[in-house]
Amino acid sequence: MSIHTHTHIYKLASKLHVQSGYTVIFFKYLICKNTIYTFIVPFLISMLILCQPHLLLVSVEIFLQALEDGLKRADADPSVKAVMICGENGKFSAGADIKGFSSPKRRGIALGPIVSLIERSEKPVVAAIEGVALGGGLEVALGCHYRIAHVKARMGLPEVTIGLLPGAEGTQRLPRLVGVPAALDMITTGKVLCLVIPPKGVKICSLPDVDALFCNSIFLPPGQPLGPRRLSLKPVPKLPNMEAFLSEALVKVKKQAHGCLAPELCFQAVKAATEQPFADGVRREQELFNVLLTSGQAQALQYAFFAERAVQKWTTPSGASWKSASPQPIHKAAVIGLGTMGRGIVTSLVKAKIPVVALEQDLEYLNMGRKAVMFLLEREAMKMEQGAQTLDFHNPARLQFTVDFDVLRDVDLVIEAVFENMALKKEIFHKLSRICKPGAFLCTNTSALNINEIASATSRPQQVIGTHFFSPAHVMKLLEIIYGHHTSPTTIATAMQLAKVLKKVGVVVGNCFGFAGNRMMFPYAQQAVFLLEEGSRPEAVDQVIEDFGFRIGPFRMSDLAGLDVGWRSRKGQGLTGPSLPPGTPARQRHGHRYSPLPDLLCENGRFGQKTGKGWYQYEKAGGRTAKPDPWLHSFLSQYRDTHRIKTRFIDQEEILERCLFSLINEGFDILAEGIASGPEHLDVIYINGYGWPKHRGGPMFYASTVGLSRILAKLQKYSEAHPDVPGLQPSAFLKKLVAMGNPPLKEWMSYLSRPNNKL
Numbered sequence: 106m107s108i109h110t111h112t113h114i115y116k117l118a119s120k121l122h123v124q125s126g127y128t129v130i131f132f133k134y135l136i137c138k139n140t141i142y143t144f145i146v147p148f149l150i151s152m153l154i155l156c157q158p159h160l161l162l163v164s165v166e167i168f169l170q171a172l173e174d175g176l177k178r179a180d181a182d183p184s185v186k187a188v189m190i191c192g193e194n195g196k197f198s199a200g201a202d203i204k205g206f207s208s209p210k211r212r213g214i215a216l217g218p219i220v221s222l223i224e225r226s227e228k229p230v231v232a233a234i235e236g237v238a239l240g241g242g243l244e245v246a247l248g249c250h251y252r253i254a255h256v257k258a259r260m261g262l263p264e265v266t267i268g269l270l271p272g273a274e275g276t277q278r279l280p281r282l283v284g285v286p287a288a289l290d291m292i293t294t295g296k297v298l299c300l301v302i303p304p305k306g307v308k309i310c311s312l313p314d315v316d317a318l319f320c321n322s323i324f325l326p327p328g329q330p331l332g333p334r335r336l337s338l339k340p341v342p343k344l345p346n347m348e349a350f351l352s353e354a355l356v357k358v359k360k361q362a363h364g365c366l367a368p369e370l371c372f373q374a375v376k377a378a379t380e381q382p383f384a385d386g387v388r389r390e391q392e393l394f395n396v397l398l399t400s401g402q403a404q405a406l407q408y409a410f411f412a413e414r415a416v417q418k419w420t421t422p423s424g425a426s427w428k429s430a431s432p433q434p435i436h437k438a439a440v441i442g443l444g445t446m447g448r449g450i451v452t453s454l455v456k457a458k459i460p461v462v463a464l465e466q467d468l469e470y471l472n473m474g475r476k477a478v479m480f481l482l483e484r485e486a487m488k489m490e491q492g493a494q495t496l497d498f499h500n501p502a503r504l505q506f507t508v509d510f511d512v513l514r515d516v517d518l519v520i521e522a523v524f525e526n527m528a529l530k531k532e533i534f535h536k537l538s539r540i541c542k543p544g545a546f547l548c549t550n551t552s553a554l555n556i557n558e559i560a561s562a563t564s565r566p567q568q569v570i571g572t573h574f575f576s577p578a579h580v581m582k583l584l585e586i587i588y589g590h591h592t593s594p595t596t597i598a599t600a601m602q603l604a605k606v607l608k609k610v611g612v613v614v615g616n617c618f619g620f621a622g623n624r625m626m627f628p629y630a631q632q633a634v635f636l637l638e639e640g641s642r643p644e645a646v647d648q649v650i651e652d653f654g655f656r657i658g659p660f661r662m663s664d665l666a667g668l669d670v671g672w673r674s675r676k677g678q679g680l681t682g683p684s685l686p687p688g689t690p691a692r693q694r695h696g697h698r699y700s701p702l703p704d705l706l707c708e709n710g711r712f713g714q715k716t717g718k719g720w721y722q723y724e725k726a727g728g729r730t731a732k733p734d735p736w737l738h739s740f741l742s743q744y745r746d747t748h749r750i751k752t753r754f755i756d757q758e759e760i761l762e763r764c765l766f767s768l769i770n771e772g773f774d775i776l777a778e779g780i781a782s783g784p785e786h787l788d789v790i791y792i793n794g795y796g797w798p799k800h801r802g803g804p805m806f807y808a809s810t811v812g813l814s815r816i817l818a819k820l821q822k823y824s825e826a827h828p829d830v831p832g833l834q835p836s837a838f839l840k841k842l843v844a845m846g847n848p849p850l851k852e853w854m855s856y857l858s859r860p861n862n863k864l
């Protein structure tokens with residue numbers, strides 16, 4: 106007997122590979138990590154093959170119908186003893202096709218009844234899981250009477266991450282299988298369980314092929330009733346303190362949701378399983394599913410899912426793209442400067458198992474840097490121990506500390522993370538260009554400086570690129586990749602590949618002051634400070650932004666990052682400090698409004714958390730709990746008096762609009778200049794690097810949901826009130842899109858006559 110192509114569930118599926126190394130398990134035990142049984146008792150079965158080889162092109166309706174028909178045929182055919190459902194191409198199923206999920210056409214298509222049909226089958230149905238079983242795919246498996254999984258299978262209900270809940274009865278079956286705590290954890294977080302190393306007790310079958318596994322297995326002992334295998338008939342396992350457990354869990358879920366609806370509704374659905382019979386629980390699941398489907402957050406999160414994948418397919422205005430450029434392998438890297446950023450970057454590289462040379466300017470800095478890196482790596486190693494992975498960072502072949510540039514001769518790639526100072530960066534790049542082997546790539550972690558000017562200090566500008574990490578560099582997912590005038594496609598491809606290896610999201614952008622992310626951040630931060638001048642307080646502004654869903658408001662963020670960082674940069678730009686021409690008006694630079702408030706705080710030694718005082722006060726230097734500071738409030742009053750600024754009450758709407766619409770406005774300029782190749786790029790940058798709430802889809806997606814005409818009208822209103830603030834003057838591109846009748850976001854770029862790259 107041979108196994109042919111079986112039911113295909115979503116396009117990632119195909120023939121289950123016939124190979125040894127299968128683990129026979131009950132899914133229940135897989136999750137609980139308890140005993141796992143293998144059953145090897147001779148018993149012959151014949152199988153019905155649910156054949157649907159080309160489902161890639163088959164609509165959901167046809168697929169569901171095929172599954173239903175197949176099951177009915179199996180039940181009716183006396184020669185069929187059992188049914189097996191498996192996937193194609195080594196994948197069981199990635200669940201429902203998310204594309205166009207929320208469209209009215211797709212509503213009403215139900216997977217739940219099919220799962221029930223599977224469960225009701227009079228013949229045993231086995232899910233053979235290989236690769237991924239996610240979302241609807243896992244729900245199908247939950248409807249089966251038995252589940253077996255390959256040792257490397259990954260399983261989860263990630264619907265929450267796309268703004269939904271498992272809508273095919275999964276919220277009712279999973280708690281019955283694995284208990285409420287494990288089900289809640291999986292369903293409210295969307296975490297995917299991996300079995301990289303089989304848990305204790307797992308026996309790996311060394312059977313020659315999967316046919317034999319089924320033929321010999323005792324899944325299907327003759328005459329054994331299927332009733333006990335039907336999850337819908339099982340009670341949800343009781344907890345001694347269910348009510349207390351659920352209230353505590355709800356508090357946790359809400360705290361982590363930051364305004365995202367899906368986790369809480371997932372919770373409600375699982376709670377229903379603990380309170381109601383199966384059928385009522387399923388009805389509740391459907392109600393909650395529909396609320397989410399039409400909430401707008403689901404669309405935003407699904408947009409973000411595809412945006413993250415779309416940016417991997419990078420292009421530049423000159424025609425270079427991911428299609429034609431191949432990355433070079435990076436066998437060894439170097440990091441120069443082990444300050445805030447360098448130490449995180451080294452940690453990231455070591456975690457990715459890339460050997461690193463870490464270089465500092467002198468032994469004192471080197472020792473400080475080494476300690477900091479070791480501290481981070483020890484912590485990471487502790488976290489990773491659960492996955493039984495080890496970081497071999499005490500091995501000098503893996504991580505070497507030095508002050509000697511000559512050690513960099515054989516590295517394939519260097520990441521410079523020294524002070525934000527052009528002269529210093531040029532000096533370093535000149536040296537690197539002389540010392541490093543000809544093929545080596547030279548990357549800079551500058552947050553804003555001109556990549557072309559840095560590249561000009563080398564004899565290989567085609568291999569120079571910006572790799573802008575975000576703090577803390579071993580944690581934050583974004584890597585902004587900035588190509589210069591001469592950067593080659595191979596260099597871009599190599600930086601993108603590096604992002605992937607480091608498990609980061611790489612986004613390719615053009616070169617301008619602040620690139621895409623920081624450039625959009627400047628007007629936002631500026632508005633936040635102007636609002637203080639006009640009568641608001643840091644805690645009021647932060648509250649509005651955090652209620653919107655940001656993890657942290659602009660003032661708390663500024664205290665965390667250190668006010669001195671921006672102060673140094675403004676001094677460098679001649680906006681404050683000794684190089685400011687005498688007679689410059691306190692609140693004006695180059696004819697535009699300027700607020701010296703952040704500079705004044707720095708002059709008072711208030712650098713934020715590191716000094717225990719900034720926009721807030723902290724329990725001590727290095728403290729983390731921000732408290733409103735009466736000193737700052739009276740300082741603001743004095744400041745307003747000195748500058749004769751009339752104070753007024755500023756409502757939440759104005760705070761939100763001035764901060765966010767100015768940021769979005771800059772985004773439109775960035776698109777018009779060809780610095781980013783699409784709005785998705787800016788959204789991915791903001792979600793992964795700046796804490797923009799994902800359930801709002803990123804700033805440009807958010808703009809499209811607010812409506813471009815509204816954004817334009819509000820910017821016009823605010824710029825009339827503040828004509829000296831360029832960040833509030835509506836972008837010409839925004840105006841054009843409004844004039845063209847508000848086209849959908851995916852069409853925006855087609856309204857730019859031609860890519861206008863500033864490089």
Ligand SMILES: CCCCCCCCCCCCC[C@H](O)CC(=O)SCCNC(=O)CCNC(=O)[C@H](O)C(C)(C)COP(=O)(O)OP(=O)(O)OC[C@H]1O[C@@H](n2cnc3c(N)ncnc32)[C@H](O)[C@@H]1OP(=O)(O)O
Nearest residue numbers: 114199200201202203214216240241242263271272273414
């Ligand atoms: C048995 C299923 C029956 C389907 C019937 C549907 C009836 C509808 C009834 C609704 C009832 C609710 C059912 C259920 O509760 C709802 C769901 O199932 S929602 C979907 C849940 N699944 C996910 O969220 C999985 C998302 N995908 C991933 O996590 C990853 O893509 C992956 C599967 C782990 C693979 O990761 P990688 O190997 O890194 O590859 P990529 O991520 O780059 O993906 C490759 C390629 O595939 C596209 N893609 C992946 N998953 C989906 C998807 N679910 N829908 C649409 N497209 C998907 C991805 O965009 C990439 O595309 P490319 O960029 O190459 O164009």
Ligand SMILES: NC(=O)c1ccc[n+]([C@@H]2O[C@H](COP(=O)([O-])OP(=O)(O)OC[C@H]3O[C@@H](n4cnc5c(N)ncnc54)[C@H](O)[C@@H]3O)[C@@H](O)[C@H]2O)c1
Nearest residue numbers: 442443444445446465466470522523524525550551552576
């Ligand atoms: N701090 C952030 O949040 C952040 C975020 C993104 C990008 N950046 C950028 O990263 C770079 C580094 O910033 P940081 O915050 O880590 O700075 P930092 O001041 O914390 O560290 C800089 C390090 O560079 C070292 N250094 C200086 N000259 C050197 C030389 N000649 N050779 C070797 N090492 C030298 C210093 O000793 C110091 O340890 C800057 O360009 C900054 O703009 C910073």
